[in-house]
Amino acid sequence: MLHIEQLAVLSDNYVYLLRDAASGTVGVVDPAEPEPVVAALARLGWPLHWILNTHHHPDHVGGNEALIEATGCKVVGPRADAARIPGISLALGEGEEFALGESKARVFDVPGHTRGHIAFWFAEAKALFCGDTLFALGCGRLFEGTPTQMWDSLSRLKALPGDTRVFCAHEYTQSNGRFALAMEPGNAALQARMREVDGRRAASQPTVPSTLAEEWATNPFLRPDSPELQATLALTGHGMVEVFAATRARKDTFRG
Ligand code: ZN
Ligand code: FE
Numbered sequence: 001m002l003h004i005e006q007l008a009v010l011s012d013n014y015v016y017l018l019r020d021a022a023s024g025t026v027g028v029v030d031p032a033e034p035e036p037v038v039a040a041l042a043r044l045g046w047p048l049h050w051i052l053n054t055h056h057h058p059d060h061v062g063g064n065e066a067l068i069e070a071t072g073c074k075v076v077g078p079r080a081d082a083a084r085i086p087g088i089s090l091a092l093g094e095g096e097e098f099a100l101g102e103s104k105a106r107v108f109d110v111p112g113h114t115r116g117h118i119a120f121w122f123a124e125a126k127a128l129f130c131g132d133t134l135f136a137l138g139c140g141r142l143f144e145g146t147p148t149q150m151w152d153s154l155s156r157l158k159a160l161p162g163d164t165r166v167f168c169a170h171e172y173t174q175s176n177g178r179f180a181l182a183m184e185p186g187n188a189a190l191q192a193r194m195r196e197v198d199g200r201r202a203a204s205q206p207t208v209p210s211t212l213a214e215e216w217a218t219n220p221f222l223r224p225d226s227p228e229l230q231a232t233l234a235l236t237g238h239g240m241v242e243v244f245a246a247t248r249a250r251k252d253t254f255r256g
Contacts, residue, residue, distance in 0.1 A: 001020075006208070013030075018052075020102055029120070030054055034063035048071040093107065110130065111153060121160060121164070126161070134221075135176060137193075137219050139221040163212070171208060187218065
């Protein structure tokens with residue numbers, strides 16, 4: 001069993017504390033800053049053994065050095081970007097396994113947002129930690145990769161089971177959803193989801209995690225095959241990469 005604690009830090013980041021119940025091994029995913037992690041560990045009475053980094057951006061690795069100093073923990077991160085991960089001790093890539101005690105995660109290489117971005121999939125726990133690749137109702141910006149790379153990355157995450165919980169690294173859902181509705185105004189599942197998202201945000205509650213099945217039905221970046229999305233973009237009948245690329249480009253300049 002994998003116990004997951006969700007921490008909201010900085011303006012819109014989520015940091016996740018993971019505890020493998022069988023072994024008592026504890027990890028933290030993308031510690032943006034050290035203080036809230038140290039405070040949460042103290043509150044829970046948990047040690048810290050591992051930092052799991054998805055990519056090199058400061059709002060994901062900002063806590064590495066202080067947490068290593070405070071706890072002696074190790075760092076697992078992307079092999080393709082090992083030089084940019086502070087304190088990295090274990091570099092992994094596509095298809096490799098990371099063991100947090102007895103909880104096993106499969107690693108995916110998911111370049112696009114950055115050139116070396118990984119995701120951790122804990123199959124038994126039905127939990128995907130995907131950093132800034134797949135967001136609730138959105139996807140990461142293409143800072144260092146191409147639309148082809150990002151679509152390939154998202155396609156492989158999309159193929160996981162529908163009951164997979166998507167633990168992304170930011171609370172961007174409401175603004176993502178406004179864009180999604182502009183792309184697919186007739187999507188009833190999206191309309192219903194946005195009512196729920198608006199309600200949760202009005203109550204200061206997280207909208208993360210979602211499930212992959214919800215994303216299949218409502219996230220335009222997983223839906224380049226949607227006739228309505230294609231029509232909005234005037235790309236009816238075009239290929240998946242082309243529709244995805246146009247959706248991403250439209251989002252980059254969208255003002256909702
Ligand atoms: Zn990032
Ligand atoms: Fe980020």
